[in-house]
Amino acid sequence: MPRALRVGVESAPTNFDMEQPVAFGDSVGSDISSSIYEQLTGPRPVRSGDGVWRVVWSDLEPQLAEAWWFSPDGRTCTFRLRAGVRSPDGNELTAEDVRWSWERSFGVRDVGKWVARISSVQEATDVEVVDERTVAFHLRAPNPALPRTMAQGTPNVYDSRVARSGQSPEDPWARSSLGARPAGFGPYRLARADGESLTEIEANPHYHAGPPAIGEVVARRYASNAEAVEALLGGEVDIVAGVPWSQLQAARAARHVRISPAASTAGVFLHLDPGAEPLDDPLVRRAIAHATPYRAVLQTAYAGGVERWYSWVKPESPGYDPAAWPYEEDLDRARALLASSKGAGGFQTTILTLPGEGLEVVAELLAERLGRLGIAADVRLEPQGHDRQGRVRTEGNLAPIMVRASHDGRGQRVAEPLYAYYHDWGPGRMRLFPFRYHNEEFFEALRAIPEAGHGAPWEAAVRRVQRLHNADAVMIPLCAQRYYVAHDRELEGYCWLPENRLPFVRMRWRS
Template sequence: MTRTSGFCARASVSALLSVGLWLSASALVAAQDLSPVPIIKAVPSVPQQLDHQTKYEGETSSFIANEQASSLLQFDVSELSNGGCGQMPNVQTNLRPNLAESWSVDPDGKFIEFKLRQGVKSSFGNEMTAEDVKWSLDRGLKQSSVLRFLAFDMNSYRKDDPVEIVDPKTIRVHVDKTTIFDLVIFHWSQFQIYDSKEVLSHATAEDPLAAVWLAKNSADFGPWVITEQGFVPGNRITMLPNPNFWDTAHRGNGNSLIVLGVPESATRSQLLRSGEIDFAALLPFQEYAELKDSDTVDVVNCVSGARDTLLLNYKDERLANPLVRQAISYAIDRNALVQGVFKGFGKPAVSGIHADYGVEGLKPYIGYDLDKAKKLMAEAGYADGFAIKLTISPTRPGSHAEQEAVFLADMLRQIGIAAEIELVASGSTFSERFFKGDYDAMLYLELPAFADPFYSLNLMNHGSSFQNSFKYANKRYDELVTEGLHLKAEDTARRQAILVELSEIMAENPPQIYLVDTGIPLARSKKVAGWEIQLHNGGNITAYKLKKTE
């Protein structure tokens, strides 16, 4: 296995802090009691380009996209435990306006109407209008399979021109049938609202949506500005304040947000411990455990619907065999994974639905039974086993991936399966491999954006899902998930019955091998206050609100 070379931490951070940092006085209105300072976070990898609608690079893009905060809505975590860390937001009730000032739903369920906030301007001085919103949403639906999945598969937006301009400050999004996710997807970062006037000034006949320019620059209505000069693809992004940002009342004292691509987790941990950075994403669990004793670092384990999973590709007839899939599941000692790899930051998966969703009546069908695993392999015709390649990346599920893969390979060896571990260092390459289905087996992280079991079940396993790259196919499963997505919130009995039946289907033929129901550990500097979790994964802080003391 090959490794990415180390990172010259101190020299590189010092160099970044001395170049290109400025802050207009207007951006510091809310933080006059503190000196302007850079906010710095280190992540495993930085995206190769910035146009998240045209090319979303998974976890690598999310480190950047969610900081841009140019969405109509956001999660309201003000009443949730520890800024959303200790309590997952409800997808229907814990929402707040962002670029939208308010919203309403048609009594007949035919459309959602958004009233836009007045006086919102981009860094280029252009005020946001309904034209910007429609152009941005239309662009996203054209460019992004993720957004098409959210709008047309998970939800039932009108496929023919769903976004209507009512007046310069009002839009309507038309739907064929309401779901519980109709509003929450306007929190998702790829539904980014652009300054269409500025973007289109960079369009060409060959590139009418200005994807080339947006790959290296930002033009939105969020708190930060990214220019080509501040972007080193795959290495570093320097975000500077939008001098026209509408929400200065909640702005912290960050005169920049610097995102460093630091592949080596030990380096990210050392930078945080030494005080040179403020946030380190996706550290090994051992390092989180050790950082708990630090005087300078806070470590918290946030709730989430996240799960480490083993994907088995149905294109391989050996791995498509339900008996083989059951055998692999029974061969895995999840308690050993929780203690040896996760250091207690998780619990063994016991069913196809994350335990933290609290669904009652589920049969705990997942367990460790080596003798049963061997019998199932023999029954499937593979008593002598076979060889596979296990593809992993430190970018997803995280820097613990290699250790977890070694544990898994040792366990699978006991039923005759020789798993060759293939390490992919680049987050972009790993994401491409995943979406193309270019793997035998892949260690992955199921990380739902919205905390609801139907979202999780639809996200990965539904036959039409863009993330079902392993090609699981079950007609009844799809029917049940689709029904669940359109249930009224008060129809709790039917919701419960569907989830129980779905769990039974997954017990018979596991779509994925669920490993560990994990929380999301976050390690952050004690010098920084005002943390808020907008999405439940390792890098999604809202840094523009942070206040940092020296």
């Protein structure tokens, strides 16, 4: 009998519709859904010379699409679909499936609609069925982002015949049925989900690339990732995503376990509140940026196992510019800036540390360094179990200084500058968090990116946005996060993707 893959997880998904926040915010559910659905394109995973998994966004992989191209004016992006792609129900993928899927995203009015607008697809009517296997997206600007944002888990590509069967007057977009029974064209289908302890998926018998080498995946819930790692060490499961730093040494010492590190699309950073006195003075924020102990953070908090990060754009993203960061460790410069600011003579402030690996150490290092400037910083820890993401979403800046990172190592799921900046710092309703940040010059530069076109003009526009945002020092990037997956040595083919930390279809048993 073929060997099933046993996965240790810390939650049991209750919803598999990525258009619904309850599902999109569930890391395990996102991983499983990403094996049930497949997108038109995706980033290419590579293992660098240091053994770390990374993704290449400048060289996308064809998935459900076999080719794509832009019109000469950059305002239409056309995708040619693979022939013979079938869902687990046996229905063949058509351009109408793609069109209906995007129409649903606009109808549901959640994550997918936001992603569409970032990509300059303004309305559902901008998606055109050209023929059975060709779909065109008409863009409101010559924005090159769309093939990259396609890698996001939403808008999904649904088997619209199955999905539509769940529609009703009370539920016109089949939220209930798609939440319980996903309908994609990916390598797996949902076999069982009890919402409490167990989730099982099995191979899609019609998958276009052939049957996955691993035909069955069983995800078993544990109270924490730490307990899941103990289960791996004891032979109860075969793979665990998100190994805590405290268990890395034990996992590496186990003869039957291999560690696969990944450079995630998340980072560790300081978030300064420009609405809190005296941080409302840019000179104070710049003084803090010059006082920040970057080298100590890398070496002390993360033992040299991470890399510097220099802007809100992620290092793997096209357009990332390390030269855009103007502040380095310089206490003399920090003192001079502070002396000419609203914070002259020193002041008291609070550093709030959100839960995350190494963040408490980062906060203590920062507090010690600020103390040398006469800034007395009280370090507070956000308790585990608090809905910190919910609080940030509703309250914004929870303290004058926050030490933040991704709790699940996933970070933003698309390494796209426009996506990154609008998500947290953009103008109006496109910003998803109520942070007290306002800079009209930055907003105008951000709005100009989609209109810049492709190639060098686009890269110049992205560099300008990074420099403007960095100059404000409301966000001080420290390091890119490293994410660790532990798995049985007999398991081969593991790689890391921002939308799917557990791409089962790429894995196989050595024997």
